[in-house]
Amino acid sequence: MIVFTILEYMNRLAKTKQKMLEQGIEVLLISNPSNMYYLTGYNAWSFYVHQMMVVMVDEDQPIWIGREMDASSVKVSTWIDDHHIIPYPDEYVQSTIKHPMDFVANILQEIGQATRKIGLEMDAHYFTGLCYERLQQGLPNATFKNASTLVNWVRLIKSDEEIVFMRRAANIVEKAMSKAYETVDVGVRECDVAANIYHAQISGLDNFGGDYTSIVPMIPTGKNTSCPHLTWTDKRYKNGDNLTIEIAGCYKRYHTPMARTMVLGTPSQQVSDLSEVVLEGINETLAAIKPGMMAEEVEAVWRKTIAKRGYYKDSRLGYSIGLSFPPDWGEHTVSFRKGDRTVLEPNMTFHLMPGIWYEDYGVEITESIRITENGCELLTNFPRELYKKNPTTDLYIEGNCLIKEDF
Template sequence: MRKELHFEKGEFQARLSAVKTAMEKRGIDVLMISEPPNMNYLTGYDAYSYYVPQFVIVSLKHEQPVWIGRFMDRVSAVMTTYLDDQNVHAYEDKYVHSATLSAFDVIAQTVRDLGGEKACIGVELGGYYYSAKAHADLIRALPEARFVDADLLVNWIRVVKSPAELALMRQAGAIADAMMQRAIDVAAPGVRECDIAAAVYYQMAAGTAEFGGSYGCAPPFLCVAERAVAPHAAWTDKPLPKSTTLNLELFGNRLRYQVNLSRSIAVGPPSPAFQNLADVAVEAMNAALDHVRPGLTCSEVESVFRRSLARHGLEKEARLGYSIGLGYPPGAVERTASLRKGDETVLQPGMCFHMMPGLWLDDVGIAITQSFAVTETGHEPLSSTPRKLFVK
């Protein structure tokens, strides 16, 4: 069966080595990874199967990780990972959504086979796909083991992207640009919001002429008219009026690497006040971007934006941005570094962020953003859509 690997085997081995080093520092013998992006990062595994129990298990005593999941997804694990066949395990379908059987009994047996019966086992307690029942069933099935929280252990390792990962982030950014241009082209009085969403979805999958796209970690957000003050509103089937505003947040995804992109569109001439708000937001964002460089902290970058905004009598309560990269639903946010006051994470080349200086005030909202990678000397924009208010 042909392997569908997007990185060299040596890159996967380097990632695994970094994870094992982090495990040793924490005294963790076995790491049970439930988060889909972390499973992908360490093995390449990619399938829409994360709604049932599945893990990548890393043991300090075992050369390769072990994947275990539903039997019908085993073929995807063989196809998309670099793992040897003997390190791809599966449980029977009778364990899926059963009221009497638990897949975690089979998973626990795999842990025992890896020497983890009495081990210190790390689990991702804060993960989206590690439930309270999963934890309870594993504790019951492995009563002599000691469980510790290893949430974000892998996330903090993958926060710095390799050159091969950055290449995919650039492609994801190009897809995001194509999606946004499609939305701008389609938006016009009388066009239904759902038709704009449909055009965006088409472009999300079609990508560019050079490479196709994939499904995003979240649906596109089309915040129209009175819903423009809500950051994550859904579209409706209403036609656009002759004069309105749209805030769009779109997601270009290339082989699970995602770049976020937001722009505001004015249908009809914008008011001077709205145009001024857009100019102020862009000015503050550009000031913060110009300040990005290795060695500074996330907090220091955010402070530049905050001071620029304050000169106009405005403030932003939410964080200015967050780390992005490899992702699956419900979010590409890596849950690590944030561009916010008090975050002392030091910027390093290869880190990627979505700078999101969205302003949602009582009666108006503006969303003009920029995803970027930290470079040796500053930053590299990951998308090229002009940072401005678009007027139709």
């Protein structure tokens, strides 16, 4: 059931161990499910309880430590053998007395790892302050180091097979965005648009299905487009509404995000003008991207282009993407912004995010890209212009009243 070949997993593990040695780490404790998946193929919705993958520089296989009922999921989805799967009993789950990190510390004591230099993913969503406290108590002679994104950086350059998965995710997000365009109309509820997006994301295409995405559909409307991370309500669309749609396709945990802006009827002059600026900026930036550039140079192209029109964006322009689990599809490594001097290399993948938001409106048009040998490749093939849809009706039900829009 593993997704990649054993050889690929072994290569990933070897690169991880090399990073560990470079950072003076002998044992790496991984709580991020994305990194667990990357190194072993482990894929289950078990990250709401504490679990840990233990990588030792002098051991051939990592050890998984987690909830007893999840041990069978490790057996069927990873390449590690049964001797490296160590479950803890359910009395450790959400207990006010026992903590899973007590169990982890005891295991490390038993296998002779208690006095080593141990790396922790201290800034991962899945590693809490109490986790750190209990590990310190259980391993008083260990030396702890922050290794929050060690594996994340190993993941930065994708294999050809990973790129195939991201292209399939791109096909899925194209279908989902088309379904959103098709569904939005006067009288339609925002939640019904979200439901149709979900259906398209998970059903995928005829020859391959989709996976759940790490972020839910973000589809704010009207003045709420100034708030890019709002999701949906049960309000019905009205003539003149503009909305931003940021979604992703996901295939075997690999994500390809995309955002677009659309309007029902005639857009306001503000939205129309801003969309032209964003389009010009993204076109210029895409044309300039090439391997050898630094991440901050990508942002500089965008910034100088929109500055000609008197516009400015103070948030980052994009970030690295790939495989992920909730709550985020970003890799938490490279960002297109001032000060990031990471050099772009072929098969790095990014979500280029040239959205601009003001107090009561915003425009978001984004692309997922792969760095190639001489430029960049769009992973999706979908029109990026402001989508203007003529409402198909002027009547809808609100409460017990029949509402007629004045077109």
